[in-house]
Amino acid sequence: MDEQHYDVLIIGAGVSGIGMACHLKKSCPHKRFAILERRQSLGGTWDLFRYPGIRSDSDMFTFGYKFRPWSGGKVLADGASIKQYLAKTAREKGVDKHIHYGLAVKEANWSSEDKCWKLIAENAETGELETWTTNFLVGCTGYYDYDQGYMPDFPGEADFKGQIVHPQHWPEHLDYTGKKVVVIGSGATAITLVPTMAEDAGHVTMLQRSPSYLMPLPSTDEITLALQKVLPAKLSYKLTRSRNLFISRQLYKRSRKSPRAMRRLLLWIVKRELKGKVDMRHFTPNYNPWDQRLCVVKDGDLFKALKAGRASIKTDHIDRFTETGIRLRSGEELAADIIIPATGLNLQILGGIKPTLDGQDVVIKEKVLYKSVMVEGVPNAGVIIGYTNASWTLKVDIACKYLCRLINYMDNQQYKVATPEGAEGCRSEGTMMDSLGAGYVKRAADELPRQGTRGPWRTVQDYQRDSKVLCSDAIDDGYLAFQ
């Protein structure tokens, strides 16, 4: 076995891992670090997902890192552009050469005696197991299982003679020109796929069990383009970012405070788009705004495809798959050459790694998070999970800043170990993601840490509050045990 030691090891080279590495380079320049990534390329989500039209649902001026402007006027960016932005950031900040590809971390054990983590990683090329050790571990593995998307058991699935394609496993050369396509789902992926595929397919039907809240958004921001002409890049980015942050916060806060008023507004916007050509029943959810993620419709493309008759929408339940398509509970049959179950993700944190402390399992579902960035009772380890009610990256930036502050504080005080402690009596029954009622969160209730009831144990989805807690509050707050 080949053993290598680093001051900091980061697992994952997506938005979070690249962000953490950039922060380390700037704020902890003397630390030796490496990123272990199981894929052969960086980008994470933006490397894995290749379905037609794949794009951000968040505006890029808050999805981009605070420290590196997202340039141009594109508000919603395609997957390839986001991956390119990440690759350029990694290159410019000199973190690309720290990435070790094709290494899937399988085990992580903390040794109290050695005061360090020992990782076992499988080399994809050779199949051999490698040992890596580190003083501080940062899990940047995202929030879902890369190997398998969520696929419910559809009765009669084996009878279907056409193709079934999951968006997470999109074949490189899928030809759907002129074909009849049924997309199952009503989340961001379905909302993106339907209008994009409708451009070339014979017809696309969106089949949903229940509607989602939709909001049309222009893909280009003319004000930002104008600002970029007269202001330095950093300043115009800062201004656009602050404005978009303000708007998205207000939207979320209003939705929580006055759900009925917000519901009326969102439904009115969609009604205006549809101009009476599609039944509003398909766009009227049975939950409140932001109980589940709001879906953005780029330049109203979904509404245009529906109005033009290139796509249609059904709200019904599946009775069974048949040889030629899908039979609905209403008795209606949907003919299909291709069925796309845009049915979501299997939630997973820590990339399937089951951490241990001196050989004892850490049971994540019994733990709460400290400042939503460390796990109760787990020494010298950060875990970066972004926001689900705002751009993921907003949280990444401040979580990375906090971990760098902690690492520097430990150095200055000559501490070797920091462990969040004292969460007794602060665990609730719900999970840390319980503010989101989405199916994938409910399915994963046994995988996720609990929600804390107070203090640093409570995970809030609030950038302003978290910014203070993570970037300004004292490191030594009485909840971290130092050695």
Ligand SMILES: Cc1cc2nc3c(=O)[nH]c(=O)nc-3n(C[C@H](O)[C@H](O)[C@H](O)COP(=O)(O)OP(=O)(O)OC[C@H]3O[C@@H](n4cnc5c(N)ncnc54)[C@H](O)[C@@H]3O)c2cc1C
């Ligand atoms: C289709 C889709 C669209 C999305 N759109 C948005 C959006 O518009 N706005 C938004 O805020 N969020 C969005 N998200 C959430 C998105 O995942 C985050 O925005 C962000 O990209 C996550 O970055 P990450 O680095 O934390 O995780 P990921 O992008 O998931 O990257 C994790 C990395 O860790 C690696 N890894 C995992 N396990 C291991 C292991 N055991 N060993 C080694 N490496 C490992 C993976 O290979 C991957 O490269 C979207 C998600 C999906 C699936």
